[in-house]
Amino acid sequence: MIGLEALYTIAGLMFAAFALFNLTDRTNPRRVVNFAFWMIYAATFLFGAMLPHFVTGCLAITLALTAGSGKLGRGKTEERRATALERRDVGAPRLGNRLFLPALLIPAVTLAGTFALKHASFIDTKSVTLISLVLGTLVAFGVALVMLRDSPVHGLREARYTMDAVGWAAILPQMLAALGALFAVAGVGGVVSGLVTTWMPVDSPIAIVVAYTVGMALFTMIMGNAFAAFPVMTAGIGLPLIVHQFHGNPAILGAIGMLSGFCGTLMTPMAANFNIVPAALLELKDKNGVIKAQWPTALLLLVVNTVLMAVLVFRY
Amino acid sequence: MLVLIGVAIVVIGFALRFNALLVVTVAGLATGLAGGLNLVDIVSAFGKAFTENRYMGLIWLTLPVIALLERNGLKEQARRMIGRVRAATAGRVLMLYFVIRQVTAAVGLTSLGGHAQMVRPLIAPMAEAAAANRHGELPEAVRQQIRANASAVDNIAVFFGEDIFIAIQSILLIKGFLEQNGIIVEPLQVSVWAIPTAIAALLIHCTRLALFDRRLARNFATPVHKDSR
Numbered sequence: 367m368i369g370l371e372a373l374y375t376i377a378g379l380m381f382a383a384f385a386l387f388n389l390t391d392r393t394n395p396r397r398v399v400n401f402a403f404w405m406i407y408a409a410t411f412l413f414g415a416m417l418p419h420f421v422t423g424c425l426a427i428t429l430a431l432t433a434g435s436g437k438l439g440r441g442k443t444e445e446r447r448a449t450a451l452e453r454r455d456v457g458a459p460r461l462g463n464r465l466f467l468p469a470l471l472i473p474a475v476t477l478a479g480t481f482a483l484k485h486a487s488f489i490d491t492k493s494v495t496l497i498s499l500v501l502g503t504l505v506a507f508g509v510a511l512v513m514l515r516d517s518p519v520h521g522l523r524e525a526r527y528t529m530d531a532v533g534w535a536a537i538l539p540q541m542l543a544a545l546g547a548l549f550a551v552a553g554v555g556g557v558v559s560g561l562v563t564t565w566m567p568v569d570s571p572i573a574i575v576v577a578y579t580v581g582m583a584l585f586t587m588i589m590g591n592a593f594a595a596f597p598v599m600t601a602g603i604g605l606p607l608i609v610h611q612f613h614g615n616p617a618i619l620g621a622i623g624m625l626s627g628f629c630g631t632l633m634t635p636m637a638a639n640f641n642i643v644p645a646a647l648l649e650l651k652d653k654n655g656v657i658k659a660q661w662p663t664a665l666l667l668l669v670v671n672t673v674l675m676a677v678l679v680f681r682y
Numbered sequence: 683m684l685v686l687i688g689v690a691i692v693v694i695g696f697a698l699r700f701n702a703l704l705v706v707t708v709a710g711l712a713t714g715l716a717g718g719l720n721l722v723d724i725v726s727a728f729g730k731a732f733t734e735n736r737y738m739g740l741i742w743l744t745l746p747v748i749a750l751l752e753r754n755g756l757k758e759q760a761r762r763m764i765g766r767v768r769a770a771t772a773g774r775v776l777m778l779y780f781v782i783r784q785v786t787a788a789v790g791l792t793s794l795g796g797h798a799q800m801v802r803p804l805i806a807p808m809a810e811a812a813a814a815n816r817h818g819e820l821p822e823a824v825r826q827q828i829r830a831n832a833s834a835v836d837n838i839a840v841f842f843g844e845d846i847f848i849a850i851q852s853i854l855l856i857k858g859f860l861e862q863n864g865i866i867v868e869p870l871q872v873s874v875w876a877i878p879t880a881i882a883a884l885l886i887h888c889t890r891l892a893l894f895d896r897r898l899a900r901n902f903a904t905p906v907h908k909d910s911r
Contacts, residue, residue: 374740410736414732414733417729418726419727419729422733424725426728426729426732427707427725434700434701461755462759465751465759468751469756469799469803473793473800476793477791477794499740499793503743503747507750510747511750516753520750521746521749524746525749527749528749529742532742535702540731540735540736543731544710544732544735545692545710547730548710548714548724548727549688549713552713553685554685557683557686592852601863617860617871620867621845621853622875625842628841631837631841635696635702636696640837644837647797647801647802650826650829651826656837659830659833660834660837662890663883667879670878670886674882678875
């Protein structure tokens with residue numbers, strides 16, 4: 367049966383290839399550090415299911431220390447760019463808009479696969495979206511190779527430069543998930559909701575609504591994830607005060623509460639896969655560039671959500 | 683109270699702009715210690731979460747495809763295509779993507795988009811090219827701002843579109859949580875209440891994009907087209 371482990375093997379092999387390309391890059395004086403970094407990351411993908419969690423944990427912390435020490439280097443890319451530019455100006459006119467085809471195949475196959483493979487017996491149906499995404503990527507890669515008459519080695523080697531530009535930000539979402547897990551084990555959520563409820567003015571419904579929506583946004587900013595904040599804030603304020611004491615509508619509470627959390631997601635570097643990874647992917651100098659483009663909309667929407675909640679939740 | 687030390691480390695660490703990966707790791711270690719775990723358990727917790735969340739790294743598999751296409755002129759073609767559309771501006775390109783992304787997310791097609799699949803190869807180059815066609819070569823700082831805006835559109839449109847769909851993870855989480863607390867709601871009852879905020883998000887963000895266009899027009903002269911007077 368095809369499941370997540372098969373996908374992780376493919377990804378692991380790709381990271382291993384990135385590591386090897388780094389090792390042979392003589393323009394990078396720290397190529398050995400880069401090699402070690404991507405090789406360790408590759409190992410967590412290839413052997414993650416077999417290794418004891420303690421060993422994987424040591425590997426993850428090694429990655430963090432390597433990145434944190436600022437020892438990751440970058441190869442020089444000027445020469446590569448000059449030769450690459452030539453090819454671009456030849457390729458684009460020849461193929462025209464057909465160049466878009468492989469790029470659009472990724473979402474198209476992902477979508478088709480999500481529906482078509484839902485009941486297939488040879489795959490793990492729990493992970494059907496991810497399997498479809500990887501399938502779409504492989505199909506697109508194959509079509510691109512045939513259409514462009516290019517070699518897969520070129521694709522991997524070029525991708526390695528982007529991966530090095532992304533660097534440690536690639537690992538951040540997984541480390542944040544680990545932090546979230548430790549928060550959960552240590553009971554951070556309970557302490558926060560305890561603090562919130564002791565400081566709450568419990569007699570004014572409007573004040574409680576404000577505390578709930580703003581609290582959702584703030585706690586999401588700390589956790590980096592509205593899904594982690596939602597149960598804590600809703601159990602602490604939403605249900606006991608808004609629903610039980612003031613008879614608010616729980617469906618409205620849940621919907622708008624979650625959306626208030628999303629406003630927080632837009633404003634925090636802790637939501638790395640939405641905010642920090644794209645900044646790296648688009649080669650922004652400012653890692654907080656995406657957050658800076660988002661925060662005015664996020665704050666206005668938090669006000670909108672608070673007003674909507676105050677108007678709607680007690681009425682329906 | 684002591685377990686909140688991790689939260690404090692995160693806030694201070696990010697404020698002082700230390701390496702985020704390092705900050706998060708230290709915060710995790712400190713939280714674990716404050717919570718009374720021993721070091722082996724903490725490191726194991728790291729390993730367990732790291733392993734279980736490997737799916738987050740699968741997005742990088744799209745890089746070789748995109749690298750191959752970019753090597754063969756994908757961005758240049760995106761520019762050429764947008765150059766043929768006289769009415770295109772950076773703001774309008776992003777507004778159109780916002781609407782498409784939000785509407786498709788609202789009917790459950792959240793995978794039709796994303797930073798690696800759509801924004802980096804297609805949307806960001808189109809927005810940049812539309813601005814360059816209007817205002818000539820732009821300074822690097824402005825081009826970075828346009829790219830940041832492209833990513834922001836993807837996030838905002840999907841966040842405030844997907845909750846209208848009844849089978850999305852967050853709606854199921856809300857339903858599940860309320861159920862655990864003895865309140866039964868249908869997914870549709872929850873998801874309709876995401877519609878007002880979705881409309882507000884559309885209006886607010888598209889207004890901001892229009893203002894962004896205005897700012898570009900004010901700061902950078904528009905080259906006059908020969909046949910457009």
